[in-house]
Amino acid sequence: MRLPLADRRTVGAYARRLLTQYRVPLTAVVGIQALGAVAALAVPWLVGFLVDEVTAGTTMEVVTRTGLLLTLALVLQTLLVGIGDRQSRVLGENIFAQLREEFMRTVTHLPLSTVERAGSGDLLGRTTNDVDRVQWAVRFGVPRVLVQAVTVVLVLGAAVLASPLTALAMLVSIPVLYPVARWYMKRYAAAYAKSSEAWAAVNGEITETVEHAATVDALALGGRRRRRMRAAVQESWEREDYTLLLRAVLFPGITFGSVLPTAVAVVWGGWLVSQGWATLGQVSTVALYTVQITGSMAELLMWMDEIQVAGASFSRILGVSEVPSDRTPGGPEPTDSAIRARDVRYAYIEGRDVLHDVSLDIVPGERLAMVGPSGAGKSTFGRMIAGIHPPTGGRVTVGGANLVDLTEERLRTEVALVTQEHHVFVGTLADNLRLARHDATDTEMREALAMVDALGWSEALADGLETKVGSGAVTLTPAQAQQLALARLVLLDPHTLVLDEATSLIDPTAARHLEQSLGAVLTGRTVVAIAHRLHTAHDADRVAVMENGRIVELGSHEELVRAGGEYAALWESWQSE
Numbered sequence: 001m002r003l004p005l006a007d008r009r010t011v012g013a014y015a016r017r018l019l020t021q022y023r024v025p026l027t028a029v030v031g032i033q034a035l036g037a038v039a040a041l042a043v044p045w046l047v048g049f050l051v052d053e054v055t056a057g058t059t060m061e062v063v064t065r066t067g068l069l070l071t072l073a074l075v076l077q078t079l080l081v082g083i084g085d086r087q088s089r090v091l092g093e094n095i096f097a098q099l100r101e102e103f104m105r106t107v108t109h110l111p112l113s114t115v116e117r118a119g120s121g122d123l124l125g126r127t128t129n130d131v132d133r134v135q136w137a138v139r140f141g142v143p144r145v146l147v148q149a150v151t152v153v154l155v156l157g158a159a160v161l162a163s164p165l166t167a168l169a170m171l172v173s174i175p176v177l178y179p180v181a182r183w184y185m186k187r188y189a190a191a192y193a194k195s196s197e198a199w200a201a202v203n204g205e206i207t208e209t210v211e212h213a214a215t216v217d218a219l220a221l222g223g224r225r226r227r228r229m230r231a232a233v234q235e236s237w238e239r240e241d242y243t244l245l246l247r248a249v250l251f252p253g254i255t256f257g258s259v260l261p262t263a264v265a266v267v268w269g270g271w272l273v274s275q276g277w278a279t280l281g282q283v284s285t286v287a288l289y290t291v292q293i294t295g296s297m298a299e300l301l302m303w304m305d306e307i308q309v310a311g312a313s314f315s316r317i318l319g320v321s322e323v324p325s326d327r328t329p330g331g332p333e334p335t336d337s338a339i340r341a342r343d344v345r346y347a348y349i350e351g352r353d354v355l356h357d358v359s360l361d362i363v364p365g366e367r368l369a370m371v372g373p374s375g376a377g378k379s380t381f382g383r384m385i386a387g388i389h390p391p392t393g394g395r396v397t398v399g400g401a402n403l404v405d406l407t408e409e410r411l412r413t414e415v416a417l418v419t420q421e422h423h424v425f426v427g428t429l430a431d432n433l434r435l436a437r438h439d440a441t442d443t444e445m446r447e448a449l450a451m452v453d454a455l456g457w458s459e460a461l462a463d464g465l466e467t468k469v470g471s472g473a474v475t476l477t478p479a480q481a482q483q484l485a486l487a488r489l490v491l492l493d494p495h496t497l498v499l500d501e502a503t504s505l506i507d508p509t510a511a512r513h514l515e516q517s518l519g520a521v522l523t524g525r526t527v528v529a530i531a532h533r534l535h536t537a538h539d540a541d542r543v544a545v546m547e548n549g550r551i552v553e554l555g556s557h558e559e560l561v562r563a564g565g566e567y568a569a570l571w572e573s574w575q576s577e
């Protein structure tokens with residue numbers, strides 16, 4: 001399964017919306033550039049004038065004056081183009097910043113199950129390669145295309161004004177450029193879409209192999225992964241090869257088509273002069289215009305190519321927002337904090353349920369431990385209770401409201417999942433905390449840190465809360481990162497926590513320290529602990545034993561031991577270890 005692609009209409013509509021939104025600065029940029037282009041038009045015109053004057057025998061004064069005017073035109077052109085370029089880059093940056101923000105908003109709200117199914121490589125490809133390609137086109141392409149299109153129109157007009165007959169020479173480029181451009185246009189869209197896709201596949205193979213390197217090693221999958229990677233690279237190479245062929249035809253075609261008019265203008269113009277239908281100056285002017293237009297045409301077509309590439313990437317980026325949401329916020333508000341699971345089923349792969357009609361009422365304020373063999377479905381069920389995935393069948397409610405009918409912000413104030421994965425985001429310590437609550441004050445953040453016993457080290461950092469952390473800045477220890485995650489929970493303040501092996505990866509001394517921090521966070525909350533050590537179960541109010549996607553036993557430690565079932569056996573074997 002892959003993430004969807006946006007169709008051409010959606011991409012077109014989105015681009016139009018952007019252009020409309022930035023209409024004013026865009027017009028200003030094009031206006032300035034057009035003035036620059038007009039100043040540039042003066043140069044061939046003045047040269048032509050000079051040629052005619054000199055042919056007729058003129059005074060030194062006229063030559064000097066024309067020379068000065070030429071200089072002035074050049075200076076003016078340089079200034080205007082400089083200002084215009086700067087403005088267009090600023091504009092490009094603004095548009096791109098907006099794009100990136102909109103994209104990030106979409107990405108961070110993607111249903112997790114979709115990302116897991118599509119593989120992170122596809123999404124990663126879209127957030128890196130595709131964003132890069134679009135960025136280039138938006139920052140430089142759009143402004144340059146506008147400028148060069150204006151230039152081409154102005155130069156054509158000026159050439160016709162200078163000498164309509166000589167300007168006919170420009171027509172010879174049409175029979176060359178038209179078929180080449182048509183041939184290319186017919187093929188590019190599919191070719192670039194396929195090449196982007198192949199890139200995403202390479203990305204996927206590599207990230208998945210690297211992320212799960214330990215598994216690859218443990219299962220000796222190295223050879224297989226390498227073969228898959230080689231196949232993906234081969235595929236990508238072939239696709240790239242084809243797009244290269246397209247360009248290998250397009251570019252020489254463009255060059256030939258745009259240089260040809262210059263040669264024709266000189267020969268044809270020479271004949272016109274000999275017949276007395278044009279002056280030497282007019283022919284010089286038009287010939288210089290054909291040279292001027294060459295650059296613009298080449299740049300236009302080059303951008304056309306780049307913009308096609310970007311278009312394919314754009315449809316992949318916009319496609320991400322077409323992933324259907326897995327939740328429909330707007331249901332009733334919870335009336336209390338009791339979480340109930342009713343007949344919950346879940347299938348990662350269609351038709352293969354890993355949970356079979358699991359029902360469970362969590363009593364507010366209790367400690368519930370979930371135990372059972374690996375693969376029994378404990379983590380999956382934990383994710384259902386935390387509202388990470390909507391169940392395939394049945395429902396999980398809090399205070400009568402479906403978890404997945406709450407907004408994400410609201411949901412996280414009800415229940416949160418705590419796992420052993422903790423990520424420090426690049427930014428300040430405060431940024432990392434404000435992820436939980438964007439309006440948290442410094443005092444609240446300090447209180448949260450104090451609660452998890454992290455105020456000491458965080459205040460000792462060079463800039464306190466404003467210290468930059470994460471890769472490339474201050475590196476936090478795994479225990480500190482975990483404390484940061486716990487402080488975020490304090491800020492979120494959910495009444496229920498689902499704990500998945502929260503401290504099992506930390507070294508024992510840090511673990512004891514962390515357990516105190518964790519204890520402070522757990523106090524006063526309902527806790528569902530997915531337990532991997534039975535002493536967690538021993539200390540819990542109730543224990544749920546899970547096996548093959550079902551809860552097979554439920555009761556307090558004592559009750560279950562007395563009942564002499566699965567749990568009693570587990571407990572016995574654990575104690576005799």
Ligand code: ADP
Nearest residue numbers: 116348349354373374375376377378379380381
């Ligand atoms: P536990 O937490 O009890 O070890 P899990 O909930 O992790 O069990 O797994 C339950 C079942 O679901 C297992 O058979 C496991 O292979 C399967 N499973 C877990 N995660 C995924 C996934 N992302 N895709 C497909 N199957 C999965």
